[in-house]
Amino acid sequence: MKQRNLKALISKIILFYSVFYGAMKIIAVLFNDAWPLSNLIMAIPFVIFAAVGGLMLKHDTYSWVYVAAGVIVISIVRYYEIQWLQQLHQYFN
Numbered sequence: 001m002k003q004r005n006l007k008a009l010i011s012k013i014i015l016f017y018s019v020f021y022g023a024m025k026i027i028a029v030l031f032n033d034a035w036p037l038s039n040l041i042m043a044i045p046f047v048i049f050a051a052v053g054g055l056m057l058k059h060d061t062y063s064w065v066y067v068a069a070g071v072i073v074i075s076i077v078r079y080y081e082i083q084w085l086q087q088l089h090q091y092f093n
Contacts, residue, residue: 005062007062007063007064007067008062010067010070010071011053011056011057011062011063011066011067011070012053012057014049014053014066014067014070014071014074015049015050015053015054015056015057017046017074018046018047018049018050018053018070018074019046019050021043021046022043022046022047022050025039025040025042025043025046026043035085035088035089037088037089037092038085038088038089038092039085041088042077042081042084042085042088045073045077046074046077049066049069049070049073049074052066053066053070
């Protein structure tokens, strides 16, 4: 019977979510006339998580630090996303 590896599972979820979020931000900027600079700045943490997660997946090593940081950063960014997007847009325009 295979042992379930929760750390690997959550790491892969964070990786795929980060890739999906980055792709959605790019699609929003290109096709929906979303604010380019604000949306691309908001995607930076997810690009970093996707890069680190991709390396972890490639080497098949996973970290609880990545899992904890991913859950915390994703939760905070998603909670404040609208407010931060508006503030960034006002700052850069």
